[in-house]
Amino acid sequence: MTGSIADARASVDRARGEAAEFRYKFGYEMPCDVLAKRLANINQVYTQRAYMRPLGVATTLISVDDELGPQLYKCDPAGYYVGYKATASGPKQQEALNHLEKKLKNKDCAPGDWEEVVELGISTLSTVLSVDFKKGELEVGIVGGPQSDGKDGSDPAFKTLTEEQIDERLQAISERD
CATH class of the missing domain: 3.60.20.10 (Aminohydrolase, N-terminal nucleophile (Ntn) domain)
Structure with a gap:
């Protein structure tokens, strides 16, 4: 909202x-x-x-x-x-939409597993807002992530990532750049 x-x-x-x-x-x-x-x-x-x-x-x-x-x-x-395949709302909505459109052009969905999709979302926010985030500054919710009990397959329930999981994604983004 x-x-x-x-x-x-x-x-x-x-x-x-x-x-x-x-x-x-x-x-x-x-x-x-x-x-x-x-x-x-x-x-x-x-x-x-x-x-x-x-x-x-x-x-x-x-x-x-x-x-x-x-x-x-x-x-x-x-x-x-x-x-939509991806969208944004609020201030700087158009800049975020342009960034997502550039990244997802000619694709049916964001490529990769849930980790790469989360990294795309975080990097879009970071690029549009010109901010380098820390783990305590973000809240990320996912559906289809790993099972919480460690079993194979994806979990169909909504859950929020822990600060450690967010920090892992931030580290992966910084290593990639």
Whole structure:
């Protein structure tokens, strides 16, 4: 979420309610594209009604679908939503999008395993903001990383990286450069 904190809370509550209602009605989790379309429709109604204040928040939705794989959608306050391979929100959004577009040109997705994708995200932030990050200055969340119990395969659950794991990625970036 990028924008007003109060509007972000209202939007998240609405999205949770929509997803819960969908699951209750149909018996399976709401696909990311369906939720993005629903939120965009709600945002669009808010922009047209004179007695309603438009929500000042851009929403980024991420999911891993059983059939379609990873999905990334972004909804803006005007009711426009679109799917992406990679996206950014907030200040310096266009610079980040240009950097990601340059790195991912003619590719279906970011190449490599989860470690390389995290390194791409960190290096994009570092380049756009002209800052060298330290391990305590970043928070990174991933889906599809290594199993926490050490078994083979990827973990489908969302988890945040520890400071040590972030430091390993920062070291790999500095060694590569």
